[in-house]
Amino acid sequence: MKRTPKVIIVGAGLGGLECGYLLSRHGMDVCVLEQGAQVGGCLQSFRRHGLQFDTGFHYVGGMGEGEILHQLFSEFRLTGLPWVKLDTECFDEVFLDGEHYAFANGYDRFADELSKKFPQQRPHIAEYVNMLRRSQSALLSQGGAADSTSETLLATSAYQYLQECIPDERLRKVLSATSLKMDLRADTLPLYIFAQINGTFVQSAWRLRGGGQVIADTIADGIRTHGGQVRTRTRVTGIHVNEGSIDHVILNDNEIIPCDLVISDIHPNALFPLLEEGSLRKRYVQRISSLENSFGVFTVQLLLKEGAVRYRNRNIFIHNHAKIWHSETWDDRQNGTSIGVHFSVPTDGSEYTRNIDLFMPMSWQEVAPWTGTRPTQRGNDYDEFKQRNAEAAISAVLPYIPDIQGNIEKIIVSTPLTYRDYTHTFEGSAYGICKDYDHLISTMLPIRTPIPNLFLTGQNVNFHGVLGVTVTAKMTCGQVISALPMLS
Numbered sequence: 001m002k003r004t005p006k007v008i009i010v011g012a013g014l015g016g017l018e019c020g021y022l023l024s025r026h027g028m029d030v031c032v033l034e035q036g037a038q039v040g041g042c043l044q045s046f047r048r049h050g051l052q053f054d055t056g057f058h059y060v061g062g063m064g065e066g067e068i069l070h071q072l073f074s075e076f077r078l079t080g081l082p083w084v085k086l087d088t089e090c091f092d093e094v095f096l097d098g099e100h101y102a103f104a105n106g107y108d109r110f111a112d113e114l115s116k117k118f119p120q121q122r123p124h125i126a127e128y129v130n131m132l133r134r135s136q137s138a139l140l141s142q143g144g145a146a147d148s149t150s151e152t153l154l155a156t157s158a159y160q161y162l163q164e165c166i167p168d169e170r171l172r173k174v175l176s177a178t179s180l181k182m183d184l185r186a187d188t189l190p191l192y193i194f195a196q197i198n199g200t201f202v203q204s205a206w207r208l209r210g211g212g213q214v215i216a217d218t219i220a221d222g223i224r225t226h227g228g229q230v231r232t233r234t235r236v237t238g239i240h241v242n243e244g245s246i247d248h249v250i251l252n253d254n255e256i257i258p259c260d261l262v263i264s265d266i267h268p269n270a271l272f273p274l275l276e277e278g279s280l281r282k283r284y285v286q287r288i289s290s291l292e293n294s295f296g297v298f299t300v301q302l303l304l305k306e307g308a309v310r311y312r313n314r315n316i317f318i319h320n321h322a323k324i325w326h327s328e329t330w331d332d333r334q335n336g337t338s339i340g341v342h343f344s345v346p347t348d349g350s351e352y353t354r355n356i357d358l359f360m361p362m363s364w365q366e367v368a369p370w371t372g373t374r375p376t377q378r379g380n381d382y383d384e385f386k387q388r389n390a391e392a393a394i395s396a397v398l399p400y401i402p403d404i405q406g407n408i409e410k411i412i413v414s415t416p417l418t419y420r421d422y423t424h425t426f427e428g429s430a431y432g433i434c435k436d437y438d439h440l441i442s443t444m445l446p447i448r449t450p451i452p453n454l455f456l457t458g459q460n461v462n463f464h465g466v467l468g469v470t471v472t473a474k475m476t477c478g479q480v481i482s483a484l485p486m487l488s
């Protein structure tokens with residue numbers, strides 16, 4: 001391929017943008033196509049009542065100098081953004097049936113803090129923390145790619161590991177209580193995902209003033225600076241395969257863009273219908289389409305009166321639920337709730353926040369009666385469902401954040417249906433395809449597909465979250481670059 005290869009990226013989620021950035025910097029002719037009005041996918045923000053709200057993003061780990069996300073983000077020039085380090089002595093605060101526990105930053109401080117609450121468990125906590133350390137060194141040494149340590153942790157059940165390593169049931173619950181950022185399925189979750197996510201947050205935890213949109217916009221600007229294109233309100237409606245290779249994509253207004261290769265940052269179940277029937281073997285499509293997806297979320301975003309509610313530089317996790325694992329049973333709201341509480345960094349430097357997000361896992365089944373509806377036309381029973389759950393969430397957090405009482409100006413509620421219709425995640429799933437330690441080969445999707453010039457990226461492929469998606473984007477670009485000579 002003598003001329004500059006034309007790369008089309010479907011979807012401007014974090015993974016699509018990162019691939020666009022790396023490949024445009026590498027000199028390729030990149031065009032990122034996004035059907036939404038804004039770039040960012042799950043990272044995007046929206047404005048309501050004069051204020052900016054995040055659709056999903058709350059915090060990241062490992063942004064301290066020399067830590068994994070800091071190293072990766074320096075490539076995208078994201079380290080200079082207004083990151084705010086959460087309180088070192090307690091970045092996450094857990095309330096389990098009313099009892100309080102602090103997660104402190106730094107492996108030793110984290111272990112010491114928990115050992116004060118569970119003195120008999122000190123050696124077990126040390127063993128757990130060593131496992132987190134090992135998973136982080138594996139990540140760092142391989143730049144995110146799997147090595148023998150990560151492969152072993154991937155093939156181990158996170159639930160089983162905790163059962164064996166931590167004899168105290170309450171401590172097991174505490175260690176898992178901040179993990180609403182993954183699907184805590186006892187029968188499938190690989191230890192590596194649990195360790196990789198928890199380990200980076202134990203290292204250091206950060207919010208971003210301005211929210212996730214700042215990340216997405218900064219990367220999109222970088223692509224344009226490298227000469228690439230980022231087009232919003234542009235939906236890919238077809239991908240044309242000629243003699244086994246993609247030769248062009250078709251857009252919603254019937255525009256045709258010829259290309260040399262395509263990277264898909266969308267869920268495979270949204271990708272397959274874009275390809276003509278027969279482009280991929282039925283068995284490949286059926287196998288991937290049948291994989292399970294993570295839960296969605298029910299979010300209650302509170303717009304607060306000015307100068308009324310003190311900003312907390314930590315997250316709060318409240319569990320009044322019998323089960324922290326077995327996330328597939330969390331819809332049983334009669335038996336309690338699991339809620340993450342996230343405070344927005346004040347943009348004006350004040351000590352009061354204007355926005356708190358309450359975040360609860362919710363399955364697609366819970367919104368099943370309304371899946372055939374569109375926004376604003378879902379009916380009164382849907383509005384009642386939202387109101388009932390929003391009131392329950394607010395009552396559950398009130399004892400822990402009493403200053404919200406009387407200071408809520410407006411409430412914005414989202415369900416998995418909202419995410420499906422606005423961020424276009426498959427069935428509103430928050431974290432994409434669930435990985436299974438016992439079926440790694442079938443649940444960790446390869447970046448390469450049977451079509452030689454079609455590549456995958458994004459949270460469905462490998463790991464979810466800002467860190468996981470960034471690691472995958474780098475791997476996707478590596479595969480694209482090494483495949484180029486074969487594609488010419």
Ligand SMILES: Cc1cc2nc3c(=O)[nH]c(=O)nc-3n(C[C@H](O)[C@H](O)[C@H](O)COP(=O)(O)OP(=O)(O)OC[C@H]3O[C@@H](n4cnc5c(N)ncnc54)[C@H](O)[C@@H]3O)c2cc1C
Binds near residue numbers: 035042422431
């Ligand atoms: C509620 C919520 C909270 C979260 N909180 C955090 C957090 O605090 N920290 C963290 O690290 N991670 C968090 N995550 C996870 C993280 O946001 C995601 O893992 C990551 O952003 C996913 O990026 P992605 O590249 O896979 O694509 P996505 O974000 O899924 O983006 C895909 C994009 O493709 C577009 N698209 C789809 N079909 C087409 C088409 N046919 N043509 C053109 N465009 C198309 C969509 O509109 C979308 O913009 C959260 C996720 C959710 C849902």
